[in-house]
């Protein structure tokens with residue numbers, strides 16, 4: 056979880072005025088402009104990848120993809136299907152590509168993102184396992200990773216069952232023997248499945264389907280998965296058990312968990328020692344979940360009677376691998392997802408996800424970005440724009456903006472605290488603050504990471520208002536602490552640069568600067584002037600701008616009291632020239648002024 060933007064959220068209620076602390080927020084694993092074309096409310100430029108010149112994006116397909124998926128891609132982009140590239144060839148091509156599609160055979164490491172020099176915006180994994188993609192590097196480079204998690208589930212489960220049955224009845228060994236001219240009926244006597252206990256390790260999509268099928272074969276099925284709900288297991292007659300119990304009671308073990316640091320070599324010398332003598336193991340998950348040397352030892356020691364493996368730590372495994380060559384081991388070359396049906400389904404699933412992401416739509420299968428539902432997005436749309444613009448304004452009010460380290464964001468809303476997902480808003484405030492002062496590209500994928508890397512600490516506060524929650528939010532306030540301001544009037548009483556805004560009739564407005572109330576739409580650019588409140592000021596500034604052909608879209612004056620200090624906020628469509636700004640500054644009643652780009 057990113058520490059930079061995920062600090063404790065304190066929630067104050069206006070009535071009574073008390074604060075309560077919320078626990079940490081869900082992680083934002085870590086986007087250019089954000090746009091919401093009105094035709095499709097789901098369009099959010101997560102990973103802006105429209106080519107500047109309006110030309111089609113380029114998608115590199117690095118491994119065999121079903122025809123229907125390729126066709127879908129070709130309708131939208133230039134598609135380069137280059138299979139069997141060396142890592143060097145991939146690194147060379149990648150700087151010309153907006154998206155990359157791989158299966159499990161291509162390693163997408165940090166060097167791929169580095170070599171892309173910022174062009175690669177989406178990596179599509181045509182399948183489930185994303186252990187071949189460096190997610191951390193992808194996130195750091197603001198590259199969205201999407202996968203195709205559902206289309207090959209049945210194929211993998213069927214392959215697991217095929218290996219289970221083939222192993223139990225020595226099908227592969229017997230086949231090789233007959234083809235070698237032998238006829239050894241006694242040697243290949245197998246074991247029955249019915250009535251035996253199968254432990255499914257990893258009760259997710261594939262594990263569940265394997266369990267269902269094994270029940271159909273008359274097996275007793277238990278499962279171990281620390282994250283699986285017991286009711287889902289009970290619904291299909293499977294008992295969830297602890298890891299130790301699964302190991303100790305299983306006649307057959309079938310592995311279906313992802314390869315992560317926690318599951319790496321989860322079957323090892325120690326865990327093999329806890330298994331029933333004569334246990335049989337099936338692995339269609341990832342080779343790395345088994346310590347392969349330990350498995351050879353367990354086979355030789357008779358702990359493991361047989362193993363059937365579709366996946367290996369290194370693929371392809373060495374020809375002389377003692378595991379692959381072991382007489383009691385049945386192997387297939389990572390064929391779990393390889394059915395005509397699954398490959399067609401995966402190809403379409405990943406093509407749709409990649410095209411959607413390149414189009415700026417929310418990816419339902421995003422691996423390294425928060426999922427925000429279409430409904431929430433539609434509702435938050437104008438607030439997202441407000442959030443980014445407030446960030447942009449605030450940072451431009453800081454003298455030497457790069458020194459910004461502490462950001463406090465306060466959201467007022469009549470909604471319950473858990474009824475407002477602020478991840479998107481937080482990402483856009485971060486974007487607004489960082490982009491004007493750097494050449495870093497910030498999007499929903501890398502906002503928290505970028506904030507953390509720059510030492511930007513963003514804390515969020517929710518203020519619950521009384522009243523009916525018609526709108527998701529009333530106001531957003533952005534305060535930058537421990538900074539000097541280039542416009543002293545923007546400082547709050549506690550010395551922070553402070554801007555506040557709200558959405559009125561769907562349009563973001565700036566409503567407060569420092570302690571001064573203003574009201575100006577957040578469009579175009581803004582000139583803020585502090586002046587002595589006196590008649591004729593609006594006219595004087597308006598004439599200077601008019602003479603310079605600068606169109607004023609909005610003007611508002613916020614003052615402390617009549618004839619005292621006031622702040623004039625002027626929204627302008629065009630950027631005034633230096634001379635024009637100088638003329639405004641020379642008006643005797645103007646004490647300070649600043650020009651801010653939105």
Ligand SMILES: NC(=O)c1ccc[n+]([C@@H]2O[C@H](COP(=O)([O-])OP(=O)(O)OC[C@H]3O[C@@H](n4cnc5c(N)ncnc54)[C@H](O)[C@@H]3O)[C@@H](O)[C@H]2O)c1
Pocket residue numbers: 183184185204207208211256257258259260261262279280281282283311312313314317318339340341365366389390391392393
């Ligand atoms: N051989 C193939 O061609 C093939 C095809 C599809 C999937 N796979 C692999 O199969 C595995 C499962 O795929 P899926 O689609 O079912 O994924 P999934 O995410 O639906 O299920 C994985 C399950 O593993 C569980 N899990 C995580 N850590 C665990 C642990 N320490 N102990 C026990 N369970 C744990 C998760 O809670 C989850 O329920 C993945 O590794 C995937 O890459 C291989």
Ligand SMILES: O=C(O)[C@H](O)COP(=O)(O)O
Pocket residue numbers: 158159160181182183184185207389391392393
């Ligand atoms: O994780 C997966 O989806 C499977 O391992 C399939 O991998 P593949 O796309 O390389 O067949």
